[in-house]
Amino acid sequence: MPQNYVPIFIFMAVIGVLLPLTLLAAKLVRPDNPSKTKLMPYECGIDPIDSARGRYTVRYYIVAILFVVFDVETIFLFPWAVKFKALGIFGLVEMMVFLVILIAGFVWVWAKGALEWV
């Protein structure tokens, strides 16, 4: 029933009001005397050499792309799993075909070395 979703939003609203209120309350009572050293980027007391907005390894991008592919597959499996008993042998065979294609892709990705973290 759609009205069953309303309490989720009520709950989120309660939290959404409570958290900024906590921050605001803290702002009223806490001390506030920043100094130059306190405001430096924290690097264990050493002066930072350059900005943190640098480049980082391409592995993170590969993981993100692989995630999208495999997560879509997971999402596709969920409705099938819920209706598994109704679909019977037909559903089983269809999903096995889908999984074989997917596993072939997985093996290819593995063989290409996309899963190696060097």
Place this chain on the structure above:
Amino acid sequence: MPLPLSIFILVSVIKSAIVLGVLLTAVAYTVWLERKVVGHMQNRWGPTRVGPFGLLQPAADGIKFLFKEDLTPPHVYKPLFIAAPMMALIFALTSISVIPFGNSFTFGPFSVPQFLPFHYEMPFHWGGAVIGPYSIPFQITDVNIGLLMILGVTSMGVYGVALAGWSSNNKYSLLGGLRASAQMVSYEIALGLSLVGVLIQSGSFSLRAIVDAQGGHFWGFIPRWNIFHWQFIGFFIYLMAAYAETNRIPFDLPEAETELVAGYHTEYSAMKFAMFFMAEYTNMITVGCVATLLFFGGWHGPLFGPPLVQALLPVFWFAAKIFCFLFLYIWVRGTLPRFRYDQLMSFGWKFLLPLAIANLVATAIFVAW
């Protein structure tokens, strides 16, 4: 008999407040439990000074968080820097709203006294009638896609961590945020696939239906929980993936104190830091709830005693099972060292993912046959 709309909203608000209160208290005392248990494991006492057994320590910590100086350094991107901890905590807390804690609580039917006027939304205008019985579930709301909802909301948690890491404009934070997002998305696949076996067996996304399907016993004494019902491997995949999702030891690479200081929350202090902390422990509790509901029969357990005790025992069993999970979390933290990052990634992609697919295929063939 469905509740009238105004009463429904009132009940939801009251339930939200109760659940939030209980949950945040549970979070505070999980921190206390962790410090105490890890302390004893390392031959220390843990907190002892504030109250008996250090039991007032969470309150003292809360007050201290409130009164600490809260630095917002000039090099951060301020809107996201402030929003990130709140996002992390909001998404962590929201997932609890669809989790059932027990059966429903039934009250009524009542006969309304003759003199009492009632609101027009009621099915009658004046007293003297009989209303009810009303049944209120031990749950903020019962949606029929509860599990999907939890998966969706908890995976939003990665935004809080990733944005905190990026907006801090600090190298440690950036590395922590990157590590956290890569790790959380990698293990999310294994996590999702490990649940498919349970879904095949129970045929529903509704957490209540999944728990109901686990009632009864095998041969009269082994409870019919999913973990004893062919989902043993599924449970362990879920457990390991969930540890990685919550950034806990042995998968706490994003925070790795010895290399990244504190990872994505290096630049955070005071209340904002507390929010990340609370989000982490709330996620632990959510993981415990989901594991209990899907694999350990939810609130099923022996029932005895007078009717009131019988009504409350399921909630007790549910809480007891979650407590066991939290204890396991702490135990693991006191026992295992941290993975290396390449080990973490190859464990998730090359071991857990194929194992989860194999488990799913085996379950499907077994159930069809």
